[in-house]
Amino acid sequence: MNNKTCSLQTLRRLPYYLYYLRNADQEHVSAATIAREFKLNEVQVRKDLATVSKTGGSPRKGFNKVELIRDLEDFLGYKNMNDAVIVGVGHLGKALINFKGFEDYGINIVLGFDKKVKKEESIGKTKILPMVKMENLVERMQIKLGILTVNKESAQPVCDRMIRAGIKAIWNFTPHMLKVPQTVLVQNENMATSLAVLSQHLKRDIQKETPAAE
Amino acid sequence: MNNKTCSLQTLRRLPYYLYYLRNADQEHVSAATIAREFKLNEVQVRKDLATVSKTGGSPRKGFNKVELIRDLEDFLGYKNMNDAVIVGVGHLGKALINFKGFEDYGINIVLGFDKKVKKEESIGKTKILPMVKMENLVERMQIKLGILTVNKESAQPVCDRMIRAGIKAIWNFTPHMLKVPQTVLVQNENMATSLAVLSQHLKRDIQKETPAAE
DNA sequence: TAGATTGTTAATCGATTAACAATC
DNA sequence: TAGATTGTTAATCGATTAACAATC
Numbered sequence: 001m002n003n004k005t006c007s008l009q010t011l012r013r014l015p016y017y018l019y020y021l022r023n024a025d026q027e028h029v030s031a032a033t034i035a036r037e038f039k040l041n042e043v044q045v046r047k048d049l050a051t052v053s054k055t056g057g058s059p060r061k062g063f064n065k066v067e068l069i070r071d072l073e074d075f076l077g078y079k080n081m082n083d084a085v086i087v088g089v090g091h092l093g094k095a096l097i098n099f100k101g102f103e104d105y106g107i108n109i110v111l112g113f114d115k116k117v118k119k120e121e122s123i124g125k126t127k128i129l130p131m132v133k134m135e136n137l138v139e140r141m142q143i144k145l146g147i148l149t150v151n152k153e154s155a156q157p158v159c160d161r162m163i164r165a166g167i168k169a170i171w172n173f174t175p176h177m178l179k180v181p182q183t184v185l186v187q188n189e190n191m192a193t194s195l196a197v198l199s200q201h202l203k204r205d206i207q208k209e210t211p212a213a214e
Numbered sequence: 215m216n217n218k219t220c221s222l223q224t225l226r227r228l229p230y231y232l233y234y235l236r237n238a239d240q241e242h243v244s245a246a247t248i249a250r251e252f253k254l255n256e257v258q259v260r261k262d263l264a265t266v267s268k269t270g271g272s273p274r275k276g277f278n279k280v281e282l283i284r285d286l287e288d289f290l291g292y293k294n295m296n297d298a299v300i301v302g303v304g305h306l307g308k309a310l311i312n313f314k315g316f317e318d319y320g321i322n323i324v325l326g327f328d329k330k331v332k333k334e335e336s337i338g339k340t341k342i343l344p345m346v347k348m349e350n351l352v353e354r355m356q357i358k359l360g361i362l363t364v365n366k367e368s369a370q371p372v373c374d375r376m377i378r379a380g381i382k383a384i385w386n387f388t389p390h391m392l393k394v395p396q397t398v399l400v401q402n403e404n405m406a407t408s409l410a411v412l413s414q415h416l417k418r419d420i421q422k423e424t425p426a427a428e
Numbered sequence: 429t430a431g432a433t434t435g436t437t438a439a440t441c442g443a444t445t446a447a448c449a450a451t452c
Numbered sequence: 453t454a455g456a457t458t459g460t461t462a463a464t465c466g467a468t469t470a471a472c473a474a475t476c
Binding site (some may be wrong): 029030031042046047049050056057058059060061062063 | 455456457458459460
């Protein structure tokens with residue numbers, strides 16, 4: 001069992017490695033190759049891999065791809081599927097439900113809830129139910145992961161309800177900064193953050209024409 | 215004109231401050247208040263604000279809300295709207311086009327392109343056109359920002375076409391690691407990264423029941 | 429005035445990078 | 453064997469936090 005911890009930075013890089021490995025066709029992959037692919041420092045990748053790999057790599061060859069994939073999946077907890085519910089089935093909610101590929105990340109959206117839904121609907125294999133059914137089902141099915149795609153006005157009240165029902169981790173797509181107890185983790189997927197980086201680049205772009213001397 | 219630069223970390227925090235201020239109703243806001251709201255260190259917020267604020271805050275009162283909002287918007291480049299195109303109008307693309315609120319971040323999605331679209335369609339005010347029209351229009355309208363929501367197989371080729379047409383910043387929603395020239399910025403919106411943090415929390419959760427002694 | 433708050437300089441902390449020995 | 457590659461210890465770098473003087 002791999003119980004090592006790693007820094008948040010490392011944790012964020014790991015899915016990239018995993019994606020690369022899953023699409024690679026060599027039998028062995030070296031840290032140097034991965035570093036080149038993602039324009040990262042070689043030592044950094046080596047350290048990252050050292051924390052997740054159980055067998056370690058071999059000099060001259062690198063890491064066995066299949067083993068390393070397994071170790072990454074295990075470390076990231078992708079092995080035992082996490083059931084998730086999604087609350088707020090608007091455009092974004094629908095897009096997430098339709099997104100093929102969550103399974104690759106150990107996520108299984110089992111149910112959706114929306115206040116506008118009056119009686120059971122379906123999107124693919126996912127059932128969409130009225131909000132009133134939420135607490136009961138989350139509790140009974142012992143679901144720990146909630147995806148929040150309601151509008152910002154409903155964000156906090158809906159979040160509170162999810163937590164009361166037993167949700168332990170919330171993937172928050174609203175711009176609202178949720179107030180939660182310490183035991184609950186909120187992962188903000190904040191568009192504004194990315195946009196800030198992009199606008200900044202576009203803004204500076206004009207000035208970059210004349211690079212600073214020395 | 216505010217040409218100061220700031221660290222990437224700071225840049226990422228700024229949109230949060232802006233959101234908070236836009237929804238605040240006091241006339242003055244102190245760094246301490248903001249720090250409390252986002253559970254950040256007070257000095258950190260003070261420093262962040264110091265880099266963007268032109269007039270600075272006043273002792274005892276804090277920052278004038280309206281001025282600070284203006285300074286943040288200016289610093290982030292939200293003042294002069296960035297026109298953007300979106301390529302790939304599937305579920306996610308549609309969700310982004312329908313997302314009200316990009317205007318708050320200085321982004322204006324003017325056109326969408328999709329290979330499945332044969333003749334002009336519309337989603338709200340946004341026109342969706344066939345892929346073949348892309349290069350020509352991006353070039354003529356001098357659009358610098360592209361949102362990439364195609365499937366991973368098309369990601370690189372479509373990205374190349376966008377760059378050839380003059381796109382300088384790409385908001386990449388595909389899991390593919392795009393290869394781009396140095397002058398082009400790619401901002402990855404990678405679901406896998408967030409999911410890694412969430413799964414990790416859920417996985418560790420079980421072990422946390424018994425906290426380590428000392 | 430007193431004290432809340434700003435802005436800044438110095439200390440700390442953590443993550444990245446460099447250097448290098450170990451190994452197949 | 454030689455050398456590519458791993459894994460680790462030490463040095464560097466940058467960001468966060470602490471301490472404090474300035475000010476309304």
